[in-house]
Amino acid sequence: MEKATFRIWRGDANEAQYVDYETEVSEGMVVLDAVHRIQAEQANDLAVRWNCKAGKCGSCSAEVNGNPKLLCMTRLNDLPLDQPVTVEPMRAFPIIKDLVTDVSWNFKVKEKMKPFTPRPPDEEDGTWRMEQEDIDHIQEFRKCIECFLCQDVCHVLREHDLHDEFIGPRFFVYAASLEMHPIDTENRLEELKNQDGIGYCNITKCCTKVCPEHITITDNAIIPLKERVVDQFYDPIKRLFRVFSS
Amino acid sequence: MQQPELTLTEHRPFQTQRKDTWWVQPMAVFLGLGLFIVYATFRVFEGNHFIHGPYLTPFYSPLLFIPKHFPELFGPESDTVRHALNHSVFRSTMPSWIPGIITPAVLILWAPLGFRFTCYYYRGAYYKAFWADPPSCTVSEPRKGYRGEHSFPLVVQNIHRYFLYVAIVIVGILAYDVWKALWFDVNGETKFGIGIGTIILAGNVVLLGGYTFGCHSLRHLVGGVVDLLSKAPIRRNMYNCISCLNQRHMLWAWMSLCWVGLSDFYVRTIAVTGWQDYITF
Structure with missing residues (x-):
């Protein structure tokens, strides 16, 4: 042998x-x-x-x-x-x-995040109605098995040890699954920008490469969240549009 | 057998346990982008050989003004000056108050270069290849501090969508240049034809279009911003099309970069040598 x-x-x-x-x-x-x-x-x-x-x-x-x-x-x-x-x-x-x-830091991070906050039920029996294609949009994120390999490979955590300022790819996927949910009403963008440190991600795509569930973490979760943060905080035209539309 | 080695928390520059050739990809990106930057810088400041017959190199398109020296160099009634004026947005020579070092390319090339510089794909690629930030996945960095795109200067990368707006206009202008590259002067008459240059310039528009319309920011703006795509069918269809291109964004990025360089090289070559490329009439 x-x-x-x-x-x-x-x-x-x-x-x-x-x-x-x-x-x-x-x-x-x-x-x-x-x-x-x-x-x-x-x-x-x-x-x-x-x-x-x-x-x-x-x-x-x-x-x-x-x-x-x-x-x-x-x-x-x-x-x-x-x-x-x-x-x-x-x-x-x-x-x-x-x-x-010891991966317990990850569970503490999750506890701090704003939870799923659905709109009031659509029906009297307390249920909601959703289109399949709207829920398909975030279904990929539900495949996460929380192996934390994406957290491990991320140089912001492994190399720079910014655990206090950056939540890591796993929790950007989690945030995306909530932010893009068709019946969720919570806004997490301020936390993503200020406390969760999405700006620290410099799009190396290492997290996507190591994901055993083949979740397209960078392109489908992190970059869309970065773009939503740009909408809210960095884009002057969007900001002007919000002022007038409100 | 026991082997004392580094502790796991100790980081030495470029230290890794990887056994594959992890350095090949960042090295290829470094060489590819480096070569393009050197060539583009030379062409931008050369200020000449950017037009031949109806062909205008994409490095100088849109042509706002023609260079001051063109009427003197080629003659005010020459074909080159006539074609250049035909392509020129303001149909005149560069204003005298603009310094000589400012070529027509300097006036416009900031837009496509800015679009690529702030592109999500290129950011990830050149952070690795030029800044070693990190050199590759699980390879240690040669520095301790890190700010990422969280604060100045890299927070400016969030301007990407504004470069996108300009890039979309430029793709439209390049498509119009292809239309102009279908009309040739033959014995004082203007005739329709397809030259090798026309095909090269058309290929450039297709590849640049594939790259520009697969942009992550565009994907977000047309559909990603909405949670209920089922209630916005037009947005949904556009989002699906852009997502399709976006899946191969890296491929489009490199193909379009190489092709735009090739297009410029071709136009420059026939402008310098005076070769007549094959044209079907």
Whole structure:
């Protein structure tokens, strides 16, 4: 059976190092399978977070050869196995142990965002009526599995550590799904500009590239939100139009 | 085997664990845009060889005035001056108070260049290629501070939609230039024909149109601003068409950039050499 070397990040926030493990690999294996084999045979204390093994729970997010990936969806036959495969935790979040990071910052960000605020119900039974095409417009954003790979790859968070001023691509997708919702009535543009730091995004499209659900984050969520912010705060003609129309 | 290495939070310029050739794309963008900037700067300040017969290079269109030296250089009754005056918006030479370094291209090229400079695609591309901000995804940057487009100077990028308005007008003018490039002087008569130059200039309009009408700002202005597109069928159809072009915005951006350079190079070449291109009558 073929063998491959995995260079795995071991340690915590205070002390850590790469450790090489050689293990047997076979056809159809993904990186998570190899990590599990190493855990079972060579490093019983290796910490890795995982759950569904089907790319739907977003638990096993990490970095494989420097690329943010779901470990369970990264096939070994897509990697060059003639050299060590580097497996690291996500760099944008604090490390707990080995491949496990503390992603709780994301949930705190979500709590601060203005929630879905529907208009009064259309019918007496408390329901609304929507056209399918209007809801299709934002359906793509609902595919997000909150793996936070987009947050990890974003250089504003991973490189510049602006967690206090920038909410990251995941929550721009969330904001877009609310702002563009056909029955939502809330206006989040001031928060997006001032507190959420949408202006920090410089459109590298790295978030779109790493999304395992293939959500077109930059083109369909971030840029449309940036344009709405321009409407509200930077476009003098739009501002004049609003003054006269109000 | 244990291998001590960098900590995860330590960033060294261009440090990455990526094993692919991540530098190829930013390098290609750097070379492509750099080459275009050098060539365009040369052509803008050259102030000559921008018209041949009915062909006007897109770098000098719309031609507001013809250069002061044209009547003296070619003769006031020459074909070149007559064609240039025909293309000129004000049908006159450059006013004497305008300094000589200001060519007709300087007066207009700020608009298409501004449109590209503030374009969402190009922004992402040149931030990587020219500023290494970041050099590529998950590759460390050679600086610590970062303001992005959150504050001055890059907050000015939000002007993009105003450049879009001008760019749409320019695409219309370039289409009119193609119409003019269908009429040739033959033995004192004006005849309809299609030359190689006509085809090149028409291709330029198609590619620039694909790029301009696939713009993210236009997409927003026609439909993205509305949550209930089902109640605005005209907007919905326009939004769908623009979205279709927008999906290949990068491709349109590069094809149109290369073609506009090629169009200028072709017109300059036949203007300098006096070659007669193939024309069907």
